[in-house]
Structure formats: C-alpha cells, structure tokens
Amino acid sequence: MERTTLDGTWTVEAVRGPAAADAATTPIEAVVPGVVHTDLLRAGLIPDPFDGDNEAATQWIGDTVWRWRRTFDWHAPAAERHDLVADGLDTLATIELNGIVVATTANQHRSYRFPVGHLLREGTNELVVTFDAPVPAAERLSELHGGELPHVNHHPYNALRKNASNFGWDWGIDVATSGIWKSIGIESWSGARIASVRPLVDIDGTDGVLTAHVDVELAGSGSRFTQAIGSAPVTAAGGADTAGLEARVTLAPHRASAASAVTGTEPPVGAGAVGVSVVGGTTAVGSRRVADGSATVRLVVPEVAVWWPRGEGDQPLYDVRVEVGDDVWTGRVGFRTVTLDTAADAGGAPFLLRVNDRPVMVRGANWIPDHAYLTEMTPERYADRIQDAIDANMNLLRVWGGGIYESDDLYDRCDELGVLVWQDFLFACAAYAEEPRLRDEVEPEVREAVTRLSPHPSLVVWNGNNENLVAYAEWGWRASLVGRTWGNGYYRDLFPAVVAELDPTRPYTPGSPFSFDEYLTPNDERNGSVHIWDVWNRLDYRAYADWQPRFVAEFGFQGPPAWSTLTAVVHDEPLDPDGHEMLVHQKADQGNRKLADGMRGHLPEPTSIEDWHFAAQLNQAHAIRFGMEWFRSRTPDNTGMVVWQLNDDWPVVSWALVDHAGIRKPVWYAVRQAYQPVLVTVQPGASASSVLDVVVVNASGAAVEGQVEVARMSFDGTVLASGSFPVTVGAADAARVALPASLAVPGDPASEVLVVTGTLGRTVYDFAEVIDQALESAPFTTAVEPTTDGARVTVTATSYARDVSLLPDRVDAAARVDDGLVSLLPGESVTFTVTAAPGIDTGALTTREVLRHAGSLLR
Structure with a gap:
C-alpha cells in the first residue's frame, strides 16, 4: 500500500451565497485538513467569530457554497488500484478529478473511498471539492420529510449527518463549517487490501481471548464504490481470487522487548477459527485462510494481563498486527469484560x-x-x-x-x-x-x-x-x-x-x-x-x-468562565452581566435570569461585576x-x-468545569472533592431520630475502615461539642453514622460549622447559607513566596474562611493554580502553587479580586 497525500496547501473560494461572500470569491490559500472559517481567519477576511458579537457578522459563511481546489503531480506507482480516500468531508460534497465528477457525499461522520485510476493522468492533475452551504441545505433537506422535524435550537441540524452542535447549542457558537476536515489522499495497491479489522476481546478464566475479524477487498473486485467499513466485504465473483490468501494475526504485549513467537496450525477452510495458546508475555501468532472476503482468527493467551478502569488496577495493552498479502493493519487492545x-x-x-x-x-x-x-x-x-x-x-x-x-x-x-x-x-x-x-x-x-x-x-x-x-x-x-x-x-x-x-x-x-x-x-x-x-x-x-x-x-x-477568558472576548463598557456582548456569550435560554435565581437565598446579590463573576462561579460550585x-x-x-x-x-458562560482556555473553574475543585474515591459527606438523617448523618462512601474495589472525628465549632475555632466513631465501609458501598443532637444541632447556625476529620477524609459542613453566615471579610493572613515559575501563596486562617480560592488569571491570563475552594478553620493553612511566566506581579495575588472567599461577597 502506497499513499500519496493530498494534505497541505489548497485554495478555497466562495462560489455562491450571500452578498458578504463576494469578498471571498477570489481564491485564497487553504490548509487541509481544515475548515473554511480558519482559512478566512488566516487570510484576514473575517474577524474572529469568537470575539465580541462577531458571531452574527460571520453567519454568511454557513450560507455560502465553498470550493476547494488543488493541482498535484501524478506518476502512477506500479499498482492495480488507485483509490481516492477521504477520511472526513464536512459535509455535502461534490468531488471532481480532472473535470469528472467522482462522487457526491453527504456525511461528516464517515470516510469515503473511490477508485480513480481511470481518471488519473501522468503529470498534472486537478482535484476540486465543492461543499453545499450547510445552513440552507439543512433547511432544504428538512422539507423532504414534510417539513422540519422537532429539534432544539434554531437550525434543523437533524436533516443531515453533520456535527449537530456546529449549528450552535445552548453553550455553543453557531459556526456552521465546511471543509476537508480530515486527511485526504490516493492509496495505490494491488492484490488484496485490509478493509477493516475488529479485534474483539474476552476473558475466559485466566485466559485472554482475542477474536480478530478481518475484512478484505480485492483489487480486481470491479466495484466502483467501496462499501462502508464494517459492512459485508467486497470480493471478486465466487471468491476465486482469494485462493491461497491468508490473514495473519500477531499479538504481543505493548512495547514488549524480546518475545518468542508461537505459530498456530491452520485447519481447512470452514473448520472454524484458529486457536493458539501461548505463555503470557510471549507473542501469539495465528492465521486463517481468507474466504468470501473475510477471515476470523482466534488467539488464546493464558494468564493474560487484565485491563482495569482507573483506580481499580493497571491498564496493560497488547499490540495487534494483521497482515494480508502486502497490506498491514496495526492496533492495540486491552483484555477485559464489561456488562451493564x-x-x-x-x-x-x-x-x-x-x-x-x-x-x-x-x-x-x-x-x-x-x-x-x-x-x-x-x-x-x-x-x-x-x-x-x-x-x-x-x-x-x-x-x-x-x-x-x-x-x-x-x-x-x-x-x-x-x-x-x-x-x-x-x-x-x-x-x-x-x-x-x-x-x-x-x-x-x-x-x-x-x-x-x-x-x-x-x-x-x-x-x-x-x-x-x-x-x-x-x-x-x-x-x-x-x-x-x-x-x-x-x-x-x-x-x-x-x-x-x-x-x-x-x-x-x-x-x-x-x-x-x-x-x-x-x-x-x-x-x-x-x-x-x-x-x-x-x-x-x-x-x-x-x-x-x-x-x-x-x-x-x-x-461563567475565568475572568481572563471572559474579558478577552466580551468588551461591553461598562462590563455588565446583561451587556450586549455578554449575552452573545450566554447561549442558554434566560441563562442570566437562571443564574440570578440560582443565587437567591444562597449568596448576597452582587453589587459589582467582579462580585457577580465570583458569586456565579461559587454558586455553580456549591450547586x-x-x-x-x-x-x-x-x-x-x-x-x-x-x-x-x-x-x-x-469562550462562553456555561455548565463546563474547565473553560475554553483550559482554566479550571471553582466548580472543578468542587467536583474533585465530591469525586474522591472515599468521600466523607454530611447529609440529612436517614432515620426519624437523626438530624444529620455522616456518610462515608467507598467507590473502590476493597473495603475501608477508619475513625471519624466530628466537632461542632464556632468560627473562632472553639470546639463546642465533639465525638469519635469507628466506620467500616464495604467495596462499592456506603456507611452512615447518625450524629447525636449535641453535634447535629447548632446553637447559632450563623457562626458555627461541623468539621469531620479522621483517617477516611475531611469535610466542613455549613449550618447556614453564605448570605446568613457571620463570615469575616478578612479571615486570614497571607504570605507570598516568588518561585522560578510563579509563586507560592500561603493563606492562614484567623477565623473561619469559607471557600478560599485564588484566581491568578486575573493577574496573568496564562497563570494556573493547583488548588481551590478550600475551607479553613482558625490556625489552618493552605499553600497555593501558582505557575506563571516570569515577572508575574506576585503582590497582586493577594488582592481582593484575586484571592477570593465566600465572606468577600458579604457587605
């Protein structure tokens, strides 16, 4: 198999569309793989659709027919077949080679292969791919089914096989793209080609079982359009050309050094799959004669190394190599079973x-x-x-x-x-x-x-x-x-x-x-x-x-996303939650009203854009x-x-844990805490006699046991009541400890918390919402130590400090921090490690807008 890549430099031009497309009728340089938006951006013909309200100003792109074109030199290798292979076309494409239509396509989610040897010529060739305008095409195609079928959002994306969210979503920008979005090239081959491989795994006792299903296409099949991967393979009439053709499968531990090969014996055609038993850690090899365009090879590996989910064990992988004639397919598998x-x-x-x-x-x-x-x-x-x-x-x-x-x-x-x-x-x-x-x-x-x-x-x-x-x-x-x-x-x-x-x-x-x-x-x-x-x-x-x-x-x-992510694209003056550009970057129906409603009763109403930003982030984390x-x-x-x-x-106000710039929002730290494999949480009592329970949840595959220490404390650190309880929790289970009233019932909810510590974890339970708490506006001291790649900021509580969070991107958009949403009792400390470019203003890291906590929202 020899591949001539057609990736790289093409041209793209507008063929038909709105008046705004007139600016793009002159061909410009395009990069393949790519989409038209990135080509237009690179050429300076459009403003960044992500910025400000440019989304509306660039809607014409999705209403325009676009044409990609390139010439290439062709000197035919010695091969029986030459196939044009397009791994991804977005979406309704007409492909022409040297002025002849090769095919039309209608699906972004699949690949295509077309024999083109009869169209190629020695020397210069021209390939042209024209994409129908996706937005009007979706509207037109929806009418073929008697009018638009139900869908969310504003375009009938369900009428064609294209990335639905590319038409906009309640978190997504509407940038309906066109383009050759994956690799494209010409594959030249003779004899047989591996059309697909499905290496399915199972475990039988301690043995690993690999069943490799191999589909083969023959160069002389005479098929003009190759069938879809995974469908019945294309073969010559009667399968006569498969005589003597074998599928050989090799299995070896991934990146194994030396390993001995054990080759299986081939039974007669039709006698079933080949089984090869080898010692774990060696290479297993089996073969099967190809019949009717397919072969199934079965390998058995005793004492196989089992693949486990994260936290349950290791993830050993095995390399799979399939050979049919001169063609080779490689992949990896892991041996495991799964049921629901x-x-x-x-x-x-x-x-x-x-x-x-x-x-x-x-x-x-x-x-x-x-x-x-x-x-x-x-x-x-x-x-x-x-x-x-x-x-x-x-x-x-x-x-x-x-x-x-x-x-x-x-x-x-x-x-x-x-x-x-x-x-x-x-x-x-x-x-x-x-x-x-x-x-x-x-x-x-x-x-x-x-x-x-x-x-x-x-x-x-x-x-x-x-x-x-x-x-x-x-x-x-x-x-x-x-x-x-x-x-x-x-x-x-x-x-x-x-x-x-x-x-x-x-x-x-x-x-x-x-x-x-x-x-x-x-x-x-x-x-x-x-x-x-x-x-x-x-x-x-x-x-x-x-x-x-x-x-x-x-x-x-x-x-909302991080402050730097938001303000890089929202330029309202003054900055306001309901500003024009802010609302462009809020796609949810009545999203800002729901943000405000969601804070009500939990947090004080913000009086500045800075407080709105942190309050909305904090409320997301709490929820x-x-x-x-x-x-x-x-x-x-x-x-x-x-x-x-x-x-x-x-960059958008959304439900995301990590924003588009890669900055972890406060909610990410809340999720990290709540997803601990062993979680300690305080919940309403499960029985009539219990007000609050401590629940220990064990997501691991083994039982855990330990001591739970519980203290009801005032914000100044005074212990008002305490208790200690042994807990044993089975694998994938939870255990509850009903707390006595001395711990579960506060004397003053506004100024007390419940602190749970011990060998199984730590949590702080607030008896009241932030809006009702007597939190101090300055409940800690700080110390900053510059480092070669940023700084360390140590915060030491002098009173209860709830949800302490450092937002270093407000000082440097490239800065990142390792921790967040930390609640401290008097005398406790946390050190935030900030990674940033040299020269970051370390003094700014402890200002009110950068070092936030729940109490900073109270006036």
Missing part, C-alpha cells in the same frame, strides 16, 4: 456497570467537542482535557451525541490511563427521519464507527441517542409528528443489530435517559438512567435532594457539589453520575 446490569430489583432497575465482574461506581463527566473548529484539536489538547478529568477523580467520559465520533487521540489516551468511555451514537435532542434519504447514510456511518472504535478497551457502553426518547414521551413530539418517522427504528432496531453483529462484547442502551421498561417514562428516577434539568431550569439546587436516582447521566449548573454528594450518599442504590459538562468549545 439493568435487571429489575425491589427498587426498580439499576444501571450498574461491571468491568471484569467488578461493579464500577461511575464518577464521570459529559464530553462535548473541545473546539468549535474541529481541526484545531490537537493530541496535546485532548491530553490536557483528559488530565483535567483524571485530576478531578473521574473514571468515565461520556462522548455526547450532539458532537462527533472523536479522534483516536481521545480513545488512545483513555486506553492508556484507564478512563472509561461511554459513546453515544450521534443523535441528540431531535427527531430524525428514517426514510432511505437519511437511513442510507446512517447505517454505513454507525457500522464504520463501531468497527473503528471496537479495539479500544476504554469504550464500555454504546448509547443510541441523547434525550430523543424522553422528548417523544414528554416534550410533546408525539402530537407534532403526526405519524412521521422520528428515529425510533434506529435506536430499537438498527443500532442494537449493528452492535450485536459487529461488537457483541459491549452493552448497548437505546438512549439516555432510559428506564429499560416500555411502560415507564424514559426519565423515571427509580429505573435506569436519568437526566436532571428541573434544577437549573426552574428549581433551587437543593431540589437535587428530592431525587432518588439509580444513575444520573446528565445534571449541571451554569457559571454541583450539593447534588453530587447527595447522589453519592445513596450508594449502592445509586451507581454513579456523569456531570454536565467537562469542557467548552469556545
């Missing part, structure tokens, strides 16, 4: 993930595309966001259905670090037509996605859609659809059939939320998974405690921590949660 228990029990139906038969208490976050321009994502950016998840004690990321099937950079990193992945199919918050016009794109898309992602041990759940089932049941869709198809056939028939065929090693759930019972609403709290959005939308965050969910797949609360600790205190009835959302795709 949703069987009815006395309380309803659980949503319990088990890996290697061990229950996993999920501590996760929802993942959205990390940049509105997908081609701006880099391996380093993926690594940073995944590290944000790991540092916050997470063990799962849910790749949400309104985005994309992510780059292997994400899944590879999760494989290596033990972060589980829940993968949605890309259907979100909308009804989708099931007629051939769309279904003919959906099936090859999902087959390719399942095939491509099947090697990754981190991937543990396939999910049919996001909120479409609950929307049909509860959002009024049924009446508005008047009998039209809406996607149910995908979620109940097509997707489970594809998963059963291509990847039966993983569980499938039809949707999120889902109750696993046809006679229940999909969002029933006692069955399966739920999404909780009445909190944030209309209820105080303490209403989280009204829920008793088995598993929470979405819940969240908004807060999420309250909900998370409540849900976790219900372990094992509750088996986990996936907070909305980890990241942002542009």
